[in-house]
Amino acid sequence: MIVVMKSGTPEGEIARISEELSSWGLKVEKSVGKHKIVLGLVGNTAELDPFRVQELSPWIEQVVRVEQPFKRVSREFRHGEPSEVVVSTPNGFVPFGEHHPLVTIAGPCSVENEEMIVYTAQRVKAAGAKFLRGGAYKPRTSPYAFQGHGESALNLLIAARDATGLGIITEVMDTADLEKVAAVADIVQVGARNMQNFPLLKKVGAQDKPVFLKRGMSATIEEWLMAAEYIMAAGNPNVILCERGIRGFDRQYARNTLDLSVIPVLRSLTHLPIAIDPSHGTGKAEYVPSMAMAAIAAGTDSLMIEVHPNPAKALSDGPQSLTPERFDSLMQELAVVGKAMNRWTK
Amino acid sequence: MIVVMKSGTPEGEIARISEELSSWGLKVEKSVGKHKIVLGLVGNTAELDPFRVQELSPWIEQVVRVEQPFKRVSREFRHGEPSEVVVSTPNGFVPFGEHHPLVTIAGPCSVENEEMIVYTAQRVKAAGAKFLRGGAYKPRTSPYAFQGHGESALNLLIAARDATGLGIITEVMDTADLEKVAAVADIVQVGARNMQNFPLLKKVGAQDKPVFLKRGMSATIEEWLMAAEYIMAAGNPNVILCERGIRGFDRQYARNTLDLSVIPVLRSLTHLPIAIDPSHGTGKAEYVPSMAMAAIAAGTDSLMIEVHPNPAKALSDGPQSLTPERFDSLMQELAVVGKAMNRWTK
Amino acid sequence: MIVVMKSGTPEGEIARISEELSSWGLKVEKSVGKHKIVLGLVGNTAELDPFRVQELSPWIEQVVRVEQPFKRVSREFRHGEPSEVVVSTPNGFVPFGEHHPLVTIAGPCSVENEEMIVYTAQRVKAAGAKFLRGGAYKPRTSPYAFQGHGESALNLLIAARDATGLGIITEVMDTADLEKVAAVADIVQVGARNMQNFPLLKKVGAQDKPVFLKRGMSATIEEWLMAAEYIMAAGNPNVILCERGIRGFDRQYARNTLDLSVIPVLRSLTHLPIAIDPSHGTGKAEYVPSMAMAAIAAGTDSLMIEVHPNPAKALSDGPQSLTPERFDSLMQELAVVGKAMNRWTK
Amino acid sequence: MIVVMKSGTPEGEIARISEELSSWGLKVEKSVGKHKIVLGLVGNTAELDPFRVQELSPWIEQVVRVEQPFKRVSREFRHGEPSEVVVSTPNGFVPFGEHHPLVTIAGPCSVENEEMIVYTAQRVKAAGAKFLRGGAYKPRTSPYAFQGHGESALNLLIAARDATGLGIITEVMDTADLEKVAAVADIVQVGARNMQNFPLLKKVGAQDKPVFLKRGMSATIEEWLMAAEYIMAAGNPNVILCERGIRGFDRQYARNTLDLSVIPVLRSLTHLPIAIDPSHGTGKAEYVPSMAMAAIAAGTDSLMIEVHPNPAKALSDGPQSLTPERFDSLMQELAVVGKAMNRWTK
Helix, strand or coil: CEEEECCCCCHHHHHHHHHHHHHCCCEEEEEECCCCEEEEEECCHHHCCHHHHHCCCCCEEEEECCCCCCCCCEHHHHCCCCCCEEEEECCEEEEECCCCCCEEEEECCECCCHHHHHHHHHHHHHHCCCEEECECCCCCCCCCCCCCCCHHHHHHHHHHHHHHCCEEEEECCCHHHHHHHHHHCCEEEECHHHCCCHHHHHHHHCCCCCEEEECCCCCCHHHHHHHHHHHHHCCCCCEEEEECCECCCCCCCCCCECCCCHHHHHHHHECCCEEECHHHHHCCHHHHHHHHHHHHHHCCCEEEEEECCCHHHCCCCHHHCECHHHHHHHHHHHHHHHHHCCCCCC | CEEEECCCCCHHHHHHHHHHHHHCCCEEEEEECCCCEEEEEECCHHHCCHHHHHCCCCCEEEEECCCCCCCCCEHHHHCCCCCCEEEEECCEEEEECCCCCCEEEEECCECCCHHHHHHHHHHHHHHCCCEEECECCCCCCCCCCCCCCCHHHHHHHHHHHHHHCCEEEEECCCHHHHHHHHHHCCEEEECHHHCCCHHHHHHHHCCCCCEEEECCCCCCHHHHHHHHHHHHHCCCCCEEEEECCECCCCCCCCCCECCCCHHHHHHHHECCCEEECHHHHHCCHHHHHHHHHHHHHHCCCEEEEEECCCHHHCCCCHHHCECHHHHHHHHHHHHHHHHHCCCCCC | CEEEECCCCCHHHHHHHHHHHHHCCCEEEEEECCCCEEEEEECCHHHCCHHHHHCCCCCEEEEECCCCCCCCCEHHHHCCCCCCEEEEECCEEEEECCCCCCEEEEECCECCCHHHHHHHHHHHHHHCCCEEECECCCCCCCCCCCCCCCHHHHHHHHHHHHHHCCEEEEECCCHHHHHHHHHHCCEEEECHHHCCCHHHHHHHHCCCCCEEEECCCCCCHHHHHHHHHHHHHCCCCCEEEEECCECCCCCCCCCCECCCCHHHHHHHHECCCEEECHHHHHCCHHHHHHHHHHHHHHCCCEEEEEECCCHHHCCCCHHHCECHHHHHHHHHHHHHHHHHCCCCCC | CEEEECCCCCHHHHHHHHHHHHHCCCEEEEEECCCCEEEEEECCHHHCCHHHHHCCCCCEEEEECCCCCCCCCEHHHHCCCCCCEEEEECCEEEEECCCCCCEEEEECCECCCHHHHHHHHHHHHHHCCCEEECECCCCCCCCCCCCCCCHHHHHHHHHHHHHHCCEEEEECCCHHHHHHHHHHCCEEEECHHHCCCHHHHHHHHCCCCCEEEECCCCCCHHHHHHHHHHHHHCCCCCEEEEECCECCCCCCCCCCECCCCHHHHHHHHECCCEEECHHHHHCCHHHHHHHHHHHHHHCCCEEEEEECCCHHHCCCCHHHCECHHHHHHHHHHHHHHHHHCCCCCC
């Protein structure tokens, strides 16, 4: 962090500020120029609020953070190398990462009954998906909307895994449910609305299953990486970052604004694998295919796509779900781009 | 909900759609005009996704929600009358509501130690506040930042209440902590990051203490009211809605965009009391006074203001905290507008 | 501007960068600390893009602007004193500024015919307004919507001024119309959509009438001040800054988000007078009164309010217009707050 | 447009409203259901403000627009067929459109001098571009920044065209300059800041050169299409829509949020060709390649990419410009995806 002093700051004031900053455990390094004096702060500045420093003196012109506030998630933490998150599934280990083929996750928004979840699992597996998504606990805007079947749905996910060998990814919304969810899931999802549910982040960080961390609706890149940092700081290095559309000023056609530029941005900042969810990202099935194509061309490591055997009757998020037939044909279209990008499983 | 059919829709298709909608438990009311046929859906449409109806047929031109999705929080639910949330404190009952004097809540972001919290409580009480705010559990962007003293801080809040008779408002972040927090707090706060933490909303709705529900950073008015609906649907009618600044495109000077227009908007939509937090709303102490003045003139029922004995040394949110001295003088300035508006305690 | 070099940067690289920066006309001031070297750039850095400096070398860790990019509009430019914009009207000089009573501007969105504009002028004058607003040239989203009566409407504004002595404020949208508009207007308005119409800014800056500069829908404070800087740099010091609502993510109830926090923010950054337009700011007549009250309490120097004799028949912006009767009663309500704030004409 | 009446509305009130609406030139079609009465409005409702209808009576529950406000730009206007914009260049006719190969436009932000513009033109032509971009008139946030060489730069663009045969695209900012710009340009660009400069839209609509219409920074899809409607309504059918990044809440890494979902959204709404500008869309050269790849995979008809022989010395927008070398290699990467998508010139 750098503190720029106004010209004409008295020596005594600089001494006072330096002393105060030292008492915070920081090393203060003074650089004297002809017109300005600049104080460089060395130490654990990641947790320091620049505004707090600003308050120290009216002679301070500006305080500037020059460090990233995140550490473990940073690309530098792994010396520029990407990490891979390898997930164990009945069908074998599936690696997520920059040097691996694209991983497709597909399935319905909610687990509705055994027949539909097993059937959907079979269909998405046949089309090439490696993971089945399906919500047992569902975050819904309205208290009167279907809230998910909860614990019983977890058992249906087991049935679907048994039937297909697909890995299971499902969302946890409450710290109290984590144990049950993690017992079933191969990957535990933290949803957009919980991206800054810090008690939950700490708890998923303290267990072993990989975590699929969706970006909050209005989370900055930095806040998102800090949420991942919570998980890593708690001990779990296996985090996948998933963009699912951010809140914008125009929601008339697409429900959210899918921010694909996170792909090159995250690539330069972090070693963690990246996933894109074009289904939530646009909110409308007809926009999903072109955004899935775009995500692959931009370099995503994974795609999460909603598939429902009968979208018009889905208990949640029907409008953004593809039918199994459309998913089949989409996977063939994606293969063309995926192969061109050298990111498709042979 | 209204379904507009494209001109030329075959009779059979309309019959099929009507039948399907009836099977969803809805009454379908057909209105035949010269060019278009319009289907009115009567029944529990609050939980119905318009997109889901749209999917029923390519002959559907548009589906339009004409009902509000919220019920218990709506102004109509109380036949146009405002509700009052009356909170018991050692100093007596304090009512929040449109027909009552403005209630001021003040105190530090975090409870740091007994001396500071008791001293702050005494100062804000002397200045006219009725409630002390203070965080025991703190949501922090960084895992390396001060996370609040937790349970031990709850005891310090008791000490501050004992010393002053002020009511206590403090935040709960995890369903697992609710019992402990509610045992101490006179009002339980749900923070902006948890506005759509649905398990938490259900749990605060199932206990007795009034709930202070902050608006999420990018929550629409409707989503905010639906969050309050969760609490009321779970049995707790005592909800206060607090605007604390929304996320905007310009964060260079003010950290958030304080959306004061929620005051007239909420007034027309809901019976619930309204609070404004200009400290988080702007993120900078120097902007707090004029925004507090504005909130009173716009008709807020309550103000929440951060006060810290030594903002530059605050463990969190120092830059937006007022000193006790500045809070004293501010309360005198607020009294002028408050009296002009007939919202000030005699 | 400050350039922070990565630790370990070779001496030669620093010399090379310094030389390059000098060749751009900047003075480079090197500050050597124990771990980092910081280059301070002195000179005309207002027009320097920090990213352009960043590109100079991979050894540059960060480039930080520590100067404001605006000069003439800055509060420092007038040594901390506010400016006043004094406008000549038939009824006498009317000053806008921090040390003057609040100035109310009122009138219809568009000038529709002589009777309506003269009648409206008489009514708003009687209620206490000092200026009549009324559009001759109207920016409309649709090419099929009423575009204003243009030049002939300018003559009707003259008639309204003759009848009442009120000052006239009207919008210019095209450099080609400026001469005609400025011949009639006492204040020339640049609308939100033209805030970054730089040829227009230069031209209104090169003529004598005061300029009412509305904030662009998604303009940052800095961009807004830079637009004012264009006008001042072209020679016209008489600029009034008007907030009229910014674009947000929730437009279901209020059309725009009225950002009242600009009042304290602008007060600290610029000497220019501030106006608030709650009519466009909310888009709905019923929200206008409380936002007008709030604006006064927050310290605005001026209010612009839409008044139309028959809002339901207005050719544009009817929903946000007050009737003359409502405007009468509103002015009495505003007087209560205005007097409490010592900003009301005796 | 549909007007839903509250239950219990008196017959007389419905008659009064219907009469009023008829006097506006609309045909009113009443549909009587058991609980509600719905009025369908037929006629020129495109220019009707729903709020204005709402104001007619307190018995109106809701007014809903069911028509798109745009006509000529709509896909229906061409019976579902895409249009093609064919541009004459010295090297021959170049068609933009859904059934044609992708068209690449490249070049510097500003025309700086003859050598640089001719050299850049030669390089981008060699790499496969069909058009040269280059600004003569530049919209700049600061009045102190380089404003473009204006008229003299137009002559340099002619030189570059003569040297290479590339088509020229350059921006017009002022109606007063249109004649000069259109005399030189093969395509006239209207920039993001002028997307709602309606006098300019009318004038570019009244001349013959194709128009490249950039999306405004916070323009909704509908507002953007209405801007194109202005041009078409004035007589010019040759409009290309270019997404260049919208304003979002996070500008720390990418300057704007490139909204690639406009590709499927526009495809379903309009027949007009679509272009993507990943250079302005992200603001940083290193993010350009992956976003260009994504745009092709999503189905764009055209790409506009900034190329500068020496980005670090560019007079404007250097940070987002590619070097000619990087552009060469990028075009080869793009060819791989372009061929996979069948959108690459053989």
